[in-house]
Amino acid sequence: MAEKVLVRPTSDPMVRSTPDPDVRVSTGIPGLDELLEGGFPTGSLITLAGRPGTGKTIFASQFLYQGARERGEPGMYVSMLEGRKAYFRNMNRLGLDLLPLEKKDLFRFLEMPTLSAEGLPAIWEEIVRNIDEAGIVRLVIDSFTAMSQAFGTQNDIRVFTHMLLGKIIGGAGCTTLMITESAPGLLGDVNPNPGMQEFIADGVVHFHLVPVAGDARVRYVEITKMRGTNHQMGPIPIDIGSRGITVRMPHIPGRK
Numbered sequence: 385m386a387e388k389v390l391v392r393p394t395s396d397p398m399v400r401s402t403p404d405p406d407v408r409v410s411t412g413i414p415g416l417d418e419l420l421e422g423g424f425p426t427g428s429l430i431t432l433a434g435r436p437g438t439g440k441t442i443f444a445s446q447f448l449y450q451g452a453r454e455r456g457e458p459g460m461y462v463s464m465l466e467g468r469k470a471y472f473r474n475m476n477r478l479g480l481d482l483l484p485l486e487k488k489d490l491f492r493f494l495e496m497p498t499l500s501a502e503g504l505p506a507i508w509e510e511i512v513r514n515i516d517e518a519g520i521v522r523l524v525i526d527s528f529t530a531m532s533q534a535f536g537t538q539n540d541i542r543v544f545t546h547m548l549l550g551k552i553i554g555g556a557g558c559t560t561l562m563i564t565e566s567a568p569g570l571l572g573d574v575n576p577n578p579g580m581q582e583f584i585a586d587g588v589v590h591f592h593l594v595p596v597a598g599d600a601r602v603r604y605v606e607i608t609k610m611r612g613t614n615h616q617m618g619p620i621p622i623d624i625g626s627r628g629i630t631v632r633m634p635h636i637p638g639r640k
C-alpha cells in the first residue's frame with residue numbers, strides 16, 4: 385500500500401496548509417491503526433474518555449512519541465493534572481524516552497497551573513504560541529475536565545472549545561487528543577449522557593477497565609465515533625505492559 389505523505393507544517397500559521405482528513409495520522413498504538421483505516425484523520429479533534437487509571441495518558445503519550453520518533457512530527461502534551469517529573473518518569477518506565485525528543489524540540493511538555501476563568505485566555509495564548517513556535521502537529525490536552533471547571537456555563541465551554549480547538553488548532557493541521565475523565569458510573573458502560581466534548585469531537589475513544597472472573601481485570605477501548613471513517617465497532621481488548629499499550633489479538637470480521 386502506498387504511504388501517504390503528510391504535508392510538513394511551517395512555523396508560520398498563516399502559510400500552513402489546510403489539513404486533509406483523508407490523510408491519516410498513526411495512533412502510535414500497535415494494532416489499532418488497522419481498525420481505523422490507517423489512523424486518526426489529520427487535523428481532527430479526538431476525545432479520549434475514561435475513568436482514572438484506564439490508560440488515557442499512556443495512549444496519548446504513545447501517539448506523541450511515535451509521531452516524533454518515527455515521523456519527525458513535533459508533539460506537545462499540555463498537562464493540567466500531572467507534574468513534569470512524574471510524567472517523564474512514568475512514561476520512561478513504559479519505554480517512552482521523551483527527553484531526547486524534547487532536546488530536539490520534537491516534544492514539549494507544557495505544565496499548566498490550576499485554572500481560573502480569568503486565566504484561560506492567557507493559557508490558550510501560551511498553547512497556541514507553542515504550537516506555532518515548534519510547528520506542533522500532534523497535541524494532547526490533559527484534561528478537558530480540568531479545563532472546563534474554569535468555565536461558567538455549558539455554552540461557554542461549547543463556544544470556547546469549538547472556536548479554539550476547531551478553528552485555530554484543527555485549522556492549523558494539528559491533530560488533537562483531548563482527555564476527559566468519565567463520571568463514575570457502571571463499570572464498562574459507555575456514558576449514556578455524553579458531554580459536550582463528545583458532540584464537538586470528530587472522534588471518541590472510550591477506555592475501560594472491567595472486572596471479570598475472580599480478581600482479574602480486562603482492559604479495552606471502544607471507538608464510538610470517528611467521522612469519515614469505517615472503524616471497528618465494539619470492544620477492542622488492549623494490554624498495558626512494559627512497552628505501553630498494545631491491541632490484543634484484534635478480531636476483524638472479513639479480514640485475516
Ligand SMILES: Nc1ncnc2c1ncn2[C@@H]1O[C@H](COP(=O)(O)OP(=O)(O)OP(=O)(O)O)[C@@H](O)[C@H]1O
Binds near residue numbers: 437
Ligand atoms: N508497566 C506497566 N505495566 C502494566 N500496567 C501498567 C504499567 N504502567 C502503568 N500501568 C497501568 O496503567 C495505569 C495508568 O495509566 P494512565 O496513567 O494512562 O491512566 P489514565 O487513564 O491517564 O489515569 P488518570 O485519569 O488517573 O490520569 C496504571 O493505573 C496501571 O494500571
Ligand SMILES: [Mg+2]
Binds near residue numbers: 440441442526
Ligand atoms: Mg492521566
